[in-house]
Amino acid sequence: MNISVIGCGYVGTTTALMFCELGYQVVAVEKDSKKLAMLQQGKLPFHEPGIDSLLIKHLHRGSLVFTGDIEEGIAHSKIIYITVGTPSLPDGSSDLSFIEEVSRQIGAAQNDYKAVVIKSTVPLGTVDKVREWIGKAQKRPLPVDLVVNPEFLREGSALYDTMHPDRIVIGSDNPEAAETVKQLFHSMSCPIIVTDCNTAQLIKYTANAFLATKISFINEIGRVCDAYGANIEEVASGVGLDHRIGPHFLRAGIGWGGSCFPKDIAALINMGNNNGINLLIVQSAQQVNQDQIGYFIDRLEGELHGLNNKTVSIYGISFKPETDDIRESPALKVIAEVQRRGGTVAAYDPMVFDKHPELKLPGVRVARNMEDAWKGSDCFFLITEWDQFSKIDWGQVMQEMRTPLVLDGRNVLDARKLRSLGFRYYGIGRKTGIIHE
Ligand SMILES: NC(=O)c1ccc[n+]([C@@H]2O[C@H](COP(=O)([O-])OP(=O)(O)OC[C@H]3O[C@@H](n4cnc5c(N)ncnc54)[C@H](O)[C@@H]3O)[C@@H](O)[C@H]2O)c1
Numbered sequence: 370m371n372i373s374v375i376g377c378g379y380v381g382t383t384t385a386l387m388f389c390e391l392g393y394q395v396v397a398v399e400k401d402s403k404k405l406a407m408l409q410q411g412k413l414p415f416h417e418p419g420i421d422s423l424l425i426k427h428l429h430r431g432s433l434v435f436t437g438d439i440e441e442g443i444a445h446s447k448i449i450y451i452t453v454g455t456p457s458l459p460d461g462s463s464d465l466s467f468i469e470e471v472s473r474q475i476g477a478a479q480n481d482y483k484a485v486v487i488k489s490t491v492p493l494g495t496v497d498k499v500r501e502w503i504g505k506a507q508k509r510p511l512p513v514d515l516v517v518n519p520e521f522l523r524e525g526s527a528l529y530d531t532m533h534p535d536r537i538v539i540g541s542d543n544p545e546a547a548e549t550v551k552q553l554f555h556s557m558s559c560p561i562i563v564t565d566c567n568t569a570q571l572i573k574y575t576a577n578a579f580l581a582t583k584i585s586f587i588n589e590i591g592r593v594c595d596a597y598g599a600n601i602e603e604v605a606s607g608v609g610l611d612h613r614i615g616p617h618f619l620r621a622g623i624g625w626g627g628s629c630f631p632k633d634i635a636a637l638i639n640m641g642n643n644n645g646i647n648l649l650i651v652q653s654a655q656q657v658n659q660d661q662i663g664y665f666i667d668r669l670e671g672e673l674h675g676l677n678n679k680t681v682s683i684y685g686i687s688f689k690p691e692t693d694d695i696r697e698s699p700a701l702k703v704i705a706e707v708q709r710r711g712g713t714v715a716a717y718d719p720m721v722f723d724k725h726p727e728l729k730l731p732g733v734r735v736a737r738n739m740e741d742a743w744k745g746s747d748c749f750f751l752i753t754e755w756d757q758f759s760k761i762d763w764g765q766v767m768q769e770m771r772t773p774l775v776l777d778g779r780n781v782l783d784a785r786k787l788r789s790l791g792f793r794y795y796g797i798g799r800k801t802g803i804i805h806e
């Protein structure tokens with residue numbers, strides 16, 4: 370069977386490869402000519418572990434073809450997946466312009482029946498708009514079914530998550546179309562939930578909002594730990610052993626970022642507002658997350674008695690390890706806030722600057738290596754827990770920093786060791802405790 374995928378970013382490329390692995394013939398459409406040229410040559414325009422080798426495998430086999438010609442993509446199959454971006458607008462609502470563009474292109478290129486499957490995360494009600502955009506662009510009335518099949522992959526483990534999902538969610542107002550899409554996954558063993566479009570979309574938003582709220586909640590408890598000298602990791606593991614709560618997404622730190630949580634939480638709040646529903650819990654989770662940057666920087670400013678003439682070394686720019694994605698990265702917010710309060714910044718990331726040579730961070734000294742960033746610095750500030758930061762020679766750091774201050778935005782460094790070496794070390798909620806200190 371043939372499948373077309375439109376939009377070859379993190380989700381589209383992974384989805385295309387997942388379908389190739391399941392045995393389908395895939396045509397993937399990308400409009401960005403630079404990205405397209407790379408993909409056609411078997412090179413990934415972004416970093417995602419494990420995807421590179423699969424890309425080459427399926428290009429060689431001919432099971433995957435990349436094209437910039439949307440008409441070729443539409444003609445290739447009856448099942449068209451939409452995987453374009455849905456970024457935030459300033460009011461928190463979703464920018465559906467990419468979805469609209471693709472919908473109109475589908476309608477204009479259509480010459481027979483299509484099942485259009487929206488994998489992008491889109492607000493409830495979007496399906497009706499897509500149906501209208503497609504219909505208006507059709508040269509003559511042609512049948513189209515709309516299905517939503519939201520994606521739950523995490524960057525950094527995209528391939529694994531797509532090949533081993535906890536569940537697959539399919540929403541459609543037409544049971545036959547839903548069944549067609551369900552059959553695509555017949556070889557997968559996870560639960561498949563078939564429901565209506567709005568319910569399927571709300572499963573996606575609720576999952577992201579719940580996970581983000583879990584993190585904000587533990588971050589807030591981390592502040593209570595700081596106030597009373599309790600240990601947040603022991604609190605989290607003690608609480609997480611309760612099966613009703615579970616151990617995941619209870620790692621306290623500088624807060625959540627990325628291309629999904631911030632925008633999806635904003636979109637959910639916006640959907641509530643549009644209907645007179647004040648989503649208090651989700652709004653609070655968002656607020657706690659915004660405040661978390663200030664919580665750390667207040668500590669930094671206090672420890673250094675002001676940031677004027679102080680240099681802060683930022684370790685990790687991507688929003689999490691094993692990705693080059695900097696969308697809504699906490700590091701960028703920390704840099705802006707340090708600069709706003711008068712400090713200067715040196716930054717190191719093992720991936721981001723190599724992958725994005727065009728990236729400009731005004732006023733920031735980009736370090737060539739880890740050592741270069743801490744030399745003469747007043748604070749080692751870890752934002753992203755790249756594995757290599759766990760192998761640092763802290764004796765050398767102590768020799769080469771101007772001020773022996775370490776802020777650990779991910780609670781991953783060895784607090785006891787750093788303190789015994791003479792560093793002033795702060796994570797969140799890590800003053801005491803016996804497991805990690
Ligand atoms: N990134 C994730 O971890 C993740 C996980 C789950 C869901 N999602 C959702 O999936 C969607 C896509 O996210 P992403 O991170 O892959 O986005 P992305 O920005 O990385 O990729 C989107 C791609 O679509 C291309 N595109 C846009 N319009 C096009 C058109 N008309 N024709 C062909 N190509 C076009 C863009 O050039 C870009 O390469 C979003 O709605 C997002 O919320 C993302």
Ligand SMILES: O=c1ccn([C@@H]2O[C@H](COP(=O)(O)OP(=O)(O)O[C@H]3O[C@H](CO)[C@@H](O)[C@H](O)[C@H]3O)[C@@H](O)[C@H]2O)c(=O)[nH]1
Nearest residue numbers: 520521522523524584618619620624625626627629688689
């Ligand atoms: O205990 C935790 C777990 C995560 N994070 C942070 O939360 C953010 C998001 O992390 P993660 O969820 O691992 O990454 P994403 O790739 O953004 O994935 C989320 O967003 C995707 C897009 O919607 C969904 O598909 C995934 O299911 C959902 O986990 C990152 O900044 C992490 O550092 C924490 O601070 N503490």
